[in-house]
Amino acid sequence: MTQYSIWVLEYAYVTKFHRSGVLYGAHNQGYLKLPYCYTVIKGNGHVAMVDVGYNDKDYGKAIADGLGVKNWHSPRTVLAEIGLRPEDVDTIFISHAHFDHFGNVEDFPRATFYIQEREIAKWVWAMSLPERMRFVLSGIDPGDILRGVELACNRRLVCVDGDCEDVLPGIDLHAAPDTHTWGSMWIAVRNDGRRESQDVWVLAGDLAYQFENLGDSGAGGAPDGMFIPVGLAVGSQMNLIATTEQMVKQVGNETRRVIPIHEERLRDRFPSRITDKGLRITEICLAGGVRSLVA
Amino acid sequence: MDGGLTTVTRERMLSGGSDGLRLQEPRSRLRADVPDDRAIAYRVSLREVFDGLRALIGQVSGLLILAQARRGRDLRDMPTIAVARERWREAVETLGRLDPPADRAADRERLRLAADHIDAVLARIDRMRGGLTDPDIMDAARHLTAAYRLLQSICDHSIGLAMVDLRDACCCCGRTLGFEGAGT
Numbered sequence: 001m002t003q004y005s006i007w008v009l010e011y012a013y014v015t016k017f018h019r020s021g022v023l024y025g026a027h028n029q030g031y032l033k034l035p036y037c038y039t040v041i042k043g044n045g046h047v048a049m050v051d052v053g054y055n056d057k058d059y060g061k062a063i064a065d066g067l068g069v070k071n072w073h074s075p076r077t078v079l080a081e082i083g084l085r086p087e088d089v090d091t092i093f094i095s096h097a098h099f100d101h102f103g104n105v106e107d108f109p110r111a112t113f114y115i116q117e118r119e120i121a122k123w124v125w126a127m128s129l130p131e132r133m134r135f136v137l138s139g140i141d142p143g144d145i146l147r148g149v150e151l152a153c154n155r156r157l158v159c160v161d162g163d164c165e166d167v168l169p170g171i172d173l174h175a176a177p178d179t180h181t182w183g184s185m186w187i188a189v190r191n192d193g194r195r196e197s198q199d200v201w202v203l204a205g206d207l208a209y210q211f212e213n214l215g216d217s218g219a220g221g222a223p224d225g226m227f228i229p230v231g232l233a234v235g236s237q238m239n240l241i242a243t244t245e246q247m248v249k250q251v252g253n254e255t256r257r258v259i260p261i262h263e264e265r266l267r268d269r270f271p272s273r274i275t276d277k278g279l280r281i282t283e284i285c286l287a288g289g290v291r292s293l294v295a
Numbered sequence: 296m297d298g299g300l301t302t303v304t305r306e307r308m309l310s311g312g313s314d315g316l317r318l319q320e321p322r323s324r325l326r327a328d329v330p331d332d333r334a335i336a337y338r339v340s341l342r343e344v345f346d347g348l349r350a351l352i353g354q355v356s357g358l359l360i361l362a363q364a365r366r367g368r369d370l371r372d373m374p375t376i377a378v379a380r381e382r383w384r385e386a387v388e389t390l391g392r393l394d395p396p397a398d399r400a401a402d403r404e405r406l407r408l409a410a411d412h413i414d415a416v417l418a419r420i421d422r423m424r425g426g427l428t429d430p431d432i433m434d435a436a437r438h439l440t441a442a443y444r445l446l447q448s449i450c451d452h453s454i455g456l457a458m459v460d461l462r463d464a465c466c467c468c469g470r471t472l473g474f475e476g477a478g479t
């Protein structure tokens with residue numbers, strides 16, 4: 001029986017993001033809408049999330065004004081659309097420490113957070129580099145790391161060293177060192193609970209922004225094109241492509257099962273609806289006996 | 296944006312100190328929106344201090360997380376602590392030379408307080424023997440939070456003082472040209 005339901009929840013978006021930021025080398029190819037999302041995984045008595053978005057109250061206005069991020073809504077508003085509250089969330093996997101993924105831990109008072117230790121260690125190192133090397137620091141808010149200190153003291157931050165199986169039953173963490181960030185990770189949900197699962201979903205974090213990163217021009221089956229790295233990375237293109245290969249292998253080459261959360265076209269592939277706040281909820285799969293929340 | 300500042304202006308400021316400032320004549324008043332050299336030089340130094348302290352907050356916070364995760368390890372062995380101390384010294388030195396215009400007089404005091412908070416944490420790390428305890432770490436986090444709030448209180452995105460550095464995210468290339476976009 002299917003163990004977990006998975007929803008991708010949009011909490012803000014950029015209407016006009018340059019395509020070369022999404023696809024390495026796609027210069028002068030115009031702009032696209034880039035949704036900002038997090039993912040909820042519910043089942044087996046748990047409510048888990050991948051990433052938490054950012055907190056609008058600290059610097060949201062600057063981000064909105066400066067970068068064109070629009071229509072931000074709080075986790076309380078966004079989660080309510082699937083009948084949850086932030087305090088219901090018990091486990092959160094942080095795919096990487098960029099502000100739009102790790103920037104709102106304080107809104108989840110009961111959750112335990114998992115992050116790769118390498119992600120913290122290498123940011124610490126990066127923050128000690130000379131100012132002229134600050135390119136590698138973009139997208140990082142020291143305040144997010146600082147909030148992590150309190151989490152750590154309250155035993156609510158688990159620093160994972162590499163891959164980790166069954167963090168929750170059937171949910172594995174996979175390290176992707178030196179890719180989009182130094183300690184990125186992707187999350188595999190083996191939804192039949194079996195080791196050799198026939199029902200795996202991969203939540204890719206920012207290791208893939210869109211279908212094209214996965215060699216998938218939209219058909220959603222086996223990769224039909226070459227993998228293209230994301231446009232923003234501190235690691236190497238090779239590592240990004242090797243990680244993509246791992247993710248695609250994990251789902252038996254069925255690329256529709258690798259979920260890139262900045263992909264607007266998830267709506268063409270999965271049931272979804274737009275809330276009255278103008279944000280999309282995409283239903284990736286439903287646990288046994290659970291009714292659709294987008295129908 | 297001060298991204299267009301020449302290195303010459305920056306170096307003149309850094310090497311010349313207040314003398315360098317005095318040599319500079321106010322610009323033509325024909326364009327009121329163009330800041331004079333003194334204001335520009337001030338912004339350069341202000342941002343240098345701000346960015347230095349901001350990075351220190353992140354760096355030391357991360358070290359505290361690692362100290363907690365790798366319980367019992369002596370942080371003083373980590374080379375980044377020496378770098379942190381050096382960066383703190385540089386920031387405080389530049390801070391001592393800051394010569395704020397009247398409308399930004401509060402900046403210097405807030406930055407000084409923020410630097411003091413960070414100093415307290417670095418001193419604690421220096422003093423410790425055999426690792427930090429949870430109360431040590433929480434106390435350090437309180438100092439760093441206070442420092443963060445002080446920096447936040449002088450944020451000014453129009454001159455690049457921001458808690459999240461997005462200037463050089465890939466998004467910002469588009470932004471410079473007047474397009475929208477955000478690094479993720």
Ligand SMILES: [Zn+2]
Nearest residue numbers: 096098206479
């Ligand atoms: Zn990212």
